[in-house]
Amino acid sequence: MTATDFVTDTATSVHPRSAPERIWNVVRLHLVDRRTYIGIPWLIVGMAFVVTIFVAQIVGFTTGGLGTPDAIEGQRYSWAVLSPQWYLVIVGVQAISFGFPLALGFGVTRRDFYLGTALLFVLISAANALAFAVLTQIEQLTNGWWIDTYMFNALWLGLDGFWVDLFSFFVMQLLVFFIGASIATIYMRWRMPGMLVFWSSLALAVVGTVTIITFTNSWPDVGLWYGAQGIAGIFAWLLLPAAIAGFGGFLALRRATPKS
Amino acid sequence: MTDTAVRVTGLTKKFGAFTAIDDMSFTVERNKIYGLLGRNGAGKTTLMQLLSGQQFATSGSLEVFGASPVENARVLQSLCFIKESQKYPDSFRPEHVLASAPWFFANWDAALADRLVDDFRLPLMRPIKKLSRGQLSAIGVIVGLASRAPLTFFDEPYLGLDAVARQIFYDRLLEDYVEHPRTIILSTHLIDEVSNLLEHVLVIDEGRILMDQDAELLRGSASTVVGKKTDVDAFVAGRDIISRDGIGGLASVTVAGLSEAERAAARAAGLELSPVSLQQLIVQRTTSITQEPEIKTDAWSARA
Numbered sequence: 248m249t250a251t252d253f254v255t256d257t258a259t260s261v262h263p264r265s266a267p268e269r270i271w272n273v274v275r276l277h278l279v280d281r282r283t284y285i286g287i288p289w290l291i292v293g294m295a296f297v298v299t300i301f302v303a304q305i306v307g308f309t310t311g312g313l314g315t316p317d318a319i320e321g322q323r324y325s326w327a328v329l330s331p332q333w334y335l336v337i338v339g340v341q342a343i344s345f346g347f348p349l350a351l352g353f354g355v356t357r358r359d360f361y362l363g364t365a366l367l368f369v370l371i372s373a374a375n376a377l378a379f380a381v382l383t384q385i386e387q388l389t390n391g392w393w394i395d396t397y398m399f400n401a402l403w404l405g406l407d408g409f410w411v412d413l414f415s416f417f418v419m420q421l422l423v424f425f426i427g428a429s430i431a432t433i434y435m436r437w438r439m440p441g442m443l444v445f446w447s448s449l450a451l452a453v454v455g456t457v458t459i460i461t462f463t464n465s466w467p468d469v470g471l472w473y474g475a476q477g478i479a480g481i482f483a484w485l486l487l488p489a490a491i492a493g494f495g496g497f498l499a500l501r502r503a504t505p506k507s
Numbered sequence: 508m509t510d511t512a513v514r515v516t517g518l519t520k521k522f523g524a525f526t527a528i529d530d531m532s533f534t535v536e537r538n539k540i541y542g543l544l545g546r547n548g549a550g551k552t553t554l555m556q557l558l559s560g561q562q563f564a565t566s567g568s569l570e571v572f573g574a575s576p577v578e579n580a581r582v583l584q585s586l587c588f589i590k591e592s593q594k595y596p597d598s599f600r601p602e603h604v605l606a607s608a609p610w611f612f613a614n615w616d617a618a619l620a621d622r623l624v625d626d627f628r629l630p631l632m633r634p635i636k637k638l639s640r641g642q643l644s645a646i647g648v649i650v651g652l653a654s655r656a657p658l659t660f661f662d663e664p665y666l667g668l669d670a671v672a673r674q675i676f677y678d679r680l681l682e683d684y685v686e687h688p689r690t691i692i693l694s695t696h697l698i699d700e701v702s703n704l705l706e707h708v709l710v711i712d713e714g715r716i717l718m719d720q721d722a723e724l725l726r727g728s729a730s731t732v733v734g735k736k737t738d739v740d741a742f743v744a745g746r747d748i749i750s751r752d753g754i755g756g757l758a759s760v761t762v763a764g765l766s767e768a769e770r771a772a773a774r775a776a777g778l779e780l781s782p783v784s785l786q787q788l789i790v791q792r793t794t795s796i797t798q799e800p801e802i803k804t805d806a807w808s809a810r811a
Contacts, residue, residue, distance in 0.1 A: 276611075341597065346596065352593055354583040354587060358578060397724065501578070
């Protein structure tokens with residue numbers, strides 16, 4: 248009786264699924280309730296747009312008429328375009344905190360679960376980046392939806408053209424998902440002690456960096472460096488924390504256990 | 508060998524200083540219904556989590572269908588374990604669970620799932636957060652039965668289910684098991700209710716195997732002898748006494764393994780013999796441990 252006997256034996260009762268099939272099924276599991284990743288974020292965008300119309304009117308009133316360069320510039324400070332991100336970071340947390348125990352109950356390996364979840368994040372980020380970059384272009388072409396209202400041409404979007412918008416939004420979205428997911432993964436793996444260590448070391452790293460820059464009088468250099476990167480360069484750098492969160496989460500989840 | 512679904516050798520699981528599973532060894536044969544019985548905190552859920560690769564063993568070896576279940580996609584695809592405390596995504600409704608389950612269980616039977624939804628009157632469109640305890644249990648039962656996984660775990664599946672729903676569960680389980688034999692491990696407190704369902708009994712207490720026996724043999728393995736104290740004492744002397752009870756001059760003693768000749772001898776001595784139900788037997792076996800503190804002093808003080 249060797250191990251292969253068991254393999255063939257099991258195969259007769261369950262048709263084993265291939266790895267790509269299993270990973271894709273995890274993507275489908277996350278999307279079985281369409282509201283989470285698609286319905287609610289776009290509902291938030293819709294509501295933000297309605298609010299933006301009102302805000303645009305106020306900006307127009309105070310700057311002496313909509314459509315003037317001042318009014319268009321004023322609307323750049325609106326964060327409405329990022330309004331679904333606060334919700335989506337929570338979605339990233341819940342992808343692990345609820346998705347992981349359920350997937351294990353369904354007999355999914357930790358590896359397949361994480362790869363499926365990461366693939367889902369990449370796909371949703373790509374779709375959102377495409378949608379927001381296209382909306383930014385349409386908004387420019389229609390001069391603010393024919394009512395001089397600019398929501399998508401805000402912050403850094405709409406400054407360096409379609410491809411930079413596409414790339415930067417993709418990186419930002421990916422970072423939002425993986426930050427949420429990796430925090431939930433740290434909790435899943437190390438529970439409360441993990442949270443304490445993580446947040447306190449993060450705080451120490453931030454104040455430590457600020458201290459070093461201040462004591463070495465490096466702020467002007469930092470400013471110059473930052474300015475030299477450009478929008479695309481800054482977001483290319485942001486791929487680094489996204490990748491760290493993504494790979495770190497994978498390593499942490501491989502030994503995590505769901506709460507019993 | 509190919510009849511073995513689970514083989515556990517020297518399995519130990521510690522959570523810090525607490526030993527949840529203590530050097531356990533047993534095997535589970537294929538296509539049988541096992542009862543995993545024991546008191547609260549005995550280690551039933553931890554054991555099932557270890558068998559389904561959800562927890563990592565501290566030491567010992569663990570084989571499910573010939574290999575460790577941990578991160579083993581081939582093995583895990585053959586398992587179904589919806590815990591009693593299973594968490595679901597916040598926004599989920601039962602329909603979402605039943606829509607996604609077939610993607611993970613190759614043997615999923617949608618018709619059976621539909622029928623069980625009707626049987627348990629499960630509201631498919633109500634948010635899971637708003638379901639009653641019994642309705643939540645019903646989801647686990649439906650997934651467990653309809654998945655037809657070669658190794659299915661039911662972890663106290665009856666919690667919050669009313670008597671009618673529990674009977675439906677037992678009936679459906681038996682019907683479906685007869686048509687589609689598979690290995691089922693059922694953890695429960697309601698021993699008498701499932702007594703006729705079980706083919707093999709594993710009793711665990713404080714992380715150790717207390718009993719590992721065929722249910723049929725176990726049911727006939729003990730008898731209670733009732734009569735005058737002196738007669739009873741004379742009869743049971745030197746036997747394996749499971750429990751002892753008495754009022755005044757009367758004694759009632761449960762002893763293990765009486766042969767037909769011994770039974771006749773007892774009746775001849777004017778003693779009454781009565782069968783012991785599985786539940787009584789297990790209650791007596793597990794409480795007798797607690798009455799012998801010298802054996803388990805450490806475990807008890809660690810627990811308290």
